[in-house]
Amino acid sequence: MSAFNQQVIEEFRANGGRVGGMFAGASLLLLTTTGARSGRPHTTPAVYVRDGARLLVFASNAGGPKHPAWFHNLRADAHVSVEIGTAEGAVERFRATAVVIEGEERDRLYAEQCRRDPAFSAYQAGTDRIIPVVALHRVDLTDPARHRAVAAHLVKVHDELRAELAALREGLGSPKPVLGRQLARHCLAFCGALHAHHHNEDGVFDLLEGQFPELAEALDRMREEHRVVARTVEELEALLASGTAPATLRTEVDRLASRLEEHFAYEEAQLLPALAPE
Numbered sequence: 001m002s003a004f005n006q007q008v009i010e011e012f013r014a015n016g017g018r019v020g021g022m023f024a025g026a027s028l029l030l031l032t033t034t035g036a037r038s039g040r041p042h043t044t045p046a047v048y049v050r051d052g053a054r055l056l057v058f059a060s061n062a063g064g065p066k067h068p069a070w071f072h073n074l075r076a077d078a079h080v081s082v083e084i085g086t087a088e089g090a091v092e093r094f095r096a097t098a099v100v101i102e103g104e105e106r107d108r109l110y111a112e113q114c115r116r117d118p119a120f121s122a123y124q125a126g127t128d129r130i131i132p133v134v135a136l137h138r139v140d141l142t143d144p145a146r147h148r149a150v151a152a153h154l155v156k157v158h159d160e161l162r163a164e165l166a167a168l169r170e171g172l173g174s175p176k177p178v179l180g181r182q183l184a185r186h187c188l189a190f191c192g193a194l195h196a197h198h199h200n201e202d203g204v205f206d207l208l209e210g211q212f213p214e215l216a217e218a219l220d221r222m223r224e225e226h227r228v229v230a231r232t233v234e235e236l237e238a239l240l241a242s243g244t245a246p247a248t249l250r251t252e253v254d255r256l257a258s259r260l261e262e263h264f265a266y267e268e269a270q271l272l273p274a275l276a277p278e
Helices: 003-014 069-076 103-116 119-125 144-172 181-211 213-242 246-275
Strands: 028-034 041-051 054-058 079-085 091-101 133-138
Touching: 003 028, 003 041, 003 079, 028 054, 028 069, 028 181, 041 069, 041 103, 054 103, 069 091, 079 133, 079 181, 091 103, 091 181, 103 119, 103 133, 144 181, 144 246, 181 213, 181 246, 213 246
Parallel strands: none
Antiparallel strands: 028 041, 028 079, 041 054, 054 133, 079 091, 091 133
16 A cells, blocks of 8 residues: 555545645545455545435546456455445445446546546546446345355355365365465465455444344454464565465375364354344
């Protein structure tokens, strides 16, 4: 993240969504996406406009030749977090689904934004790419049907991660394991998927806590376990980068597997009865 973006983010959060400098008076939000490669959260300021129940953001990148990183991230994972200033001077945070608008609707919405702010005309004139328009739809987690969908998705992702981890351990546990490129890529892909899953869960936890206050203590424990697992994954990634022997790597993967299985089991025991009661 650039030092400029970090400064804007800190000012935004400290001042209820208001910032000075080049963004003074602008309608600004903070958009957090999941890194398409790393699985880690990435936050960036973005100008927005309200369009009914949805918010629109524009992947202008100030007219640069490439789409901004956040746009590539949400194309890979449309689940995002949004922070926006309120009339009361606070910052509201919520989960949203990002939808890229195409065709005539995109052209109409971008033209309307150019009329509101001529800088966007200059951005489009300065690049050969078509600047994308993205709609952010707030996720309503008060709907019981949504609760059941979250529960089903939780189990599905846990099972997929368990299977990926089992395959990784099998590769490292062969009689004469060799840490080749394919196995290393598999390991890094698993680490990225785990980062992404926990990042998305953290955003959902914040919303669930308001609806299920009885889960507050359990959710705090899950957040702390996410931090512990993240440190273990970082250690694993450092070992991969150092070219460590497969036997040493297997020990770390086994340690991660033990922590993850305990963590997954606890999450399922706490969340599934609340989200999808029988």
